[in-house]
Amino acid sequence: MNQIEKVDRFRAKNRDNRVWYSGAVHILFNATCLIGTTIGSLFQISDLKPLELFTIPVMLIAGNLAVYLIHRYPLHTKYPYIHKGSYGEHTLFHHRFYTNENFQVVKKEDVDTNSLFFPPVVVIVFCLIFIPSLYFILNLFLPTNIVFLALGMSSFYFILYETVHYTSHLPENHWVLRISHLQRMRQHHMDHHNPKHMSSYNFNIVFPLFDHVFGTCRR
Ligand SMILES: [Zn+2]
Ligand SMILES: [Zn+2]
Numbered sequence: 001m002n003q004i005e006k007v008d009r010f011r012a013k014n015r016d017n018r019v020w021y022s023g024a025v026h027i028l029f030n031a032t033c034l035i036g037t038t039i040g041s042l043f044q045i046s047d048l049k050p051l052e053l054f055t056i057p058v059m060l061i062a063g064n065l066a067v068y069l070i071h072r073y074p075l076h077t078k079y080p081y082i083h084k085g086s087y088g089e090h091t092l093f094h095h096r097f098y099t100n101e102n103f104q105v106v107k108k109e110d111v112d113t114n115s116l117f118f119p120p121v122v123v124i125v126f127c128l129i130f131i132p133s134l135y136f137i138l139n140l141f142l143p144t145n146i147v148f149l150a151l152g153m154s155s156f157y158f159i160l161y162e163t164v165h166y167t168s169h170l171p172e173n174h175w176v177l178r179i180s181h182l183q184r185m186r187q188h189h190m191d192h193h194n195p196k197h198m199s200s201y202n203f204n205i206v207f208p209l210f211d212h213v214f215g216t217c218r219r
Contacts, residue, residue, distance in 0.1 A: 007098070030123050030162060034126075037155040038159065039152075041149075041151040044144070045152075052146050056149065059154060061209065063206075065210050066157075067203075075087065089119070095195070100190050100193045118158075126158060130154075138150055138151075157206070161205050161206055164206045165189070168185055172186070185205065185206070185208075197218060
């Protein structure tokens with residue numbers, strides 16, 4: 001059986017095994033939590049000074065590094081205790097569902113197999129534990145506006161991640177991929193889905209900054 005047939009069989013099995021999962025509810029839940037956290041944080045800002053806007057590029061770089069490290073290590077390395085939810089969900093499921101030769105969402109049911117977006121529990125932990133913890137830490141030494149801009153940008157980067165990862169798995173001729181950056185990131189991510197390269201190359205999703213920094217960019 002070749003790789004494409006293997007993926008087809010894996011997808012069919014998982015489409016059939018769906019129980020109560022709904023892709024639309026999953027997307028709506030993640031979007032509500034993350035957009036709510038972004039807007040809620042940004043609404044706390046008042047009298048923003050031009051210099052405080054430097055928080056935006058700093059957080060884009062920090063988000064890029066965070067995604068790189070999370071993707072390269074827990075999602076592609078087996079660590080005790082957490083591997084089922086991290087390595088298992090990503091390397092063993094997402095990467096079996098989508099390989100470089102069978103990369104795109106084919107049917108609506110593919111979105112409905114819980115194969116594309118971060119699980120709601122990760123979003124809940126992010127919004128209810130990570131964001132408040134970051135608030136208490138940053139609030140110790142940074143002005144309020146910078147703290148809330150950093151929180152808003154953290155959540156916004158999560159939205160960027162989910163969006164660009166989703167568009168990367170769309171068919172190559174989808175209208176949204178006329179945006180050249182999204183088309184480039186699709187190619188970047190498709191190369192990552194080659195089973196031979198997935199543990200070594202192309203861990204960034206939104207823009208490939210830290211793949212360049214750490215020498216893991218493969219074209
Ligand atoms: Zn992917
Ligand atoms: Zn991966």
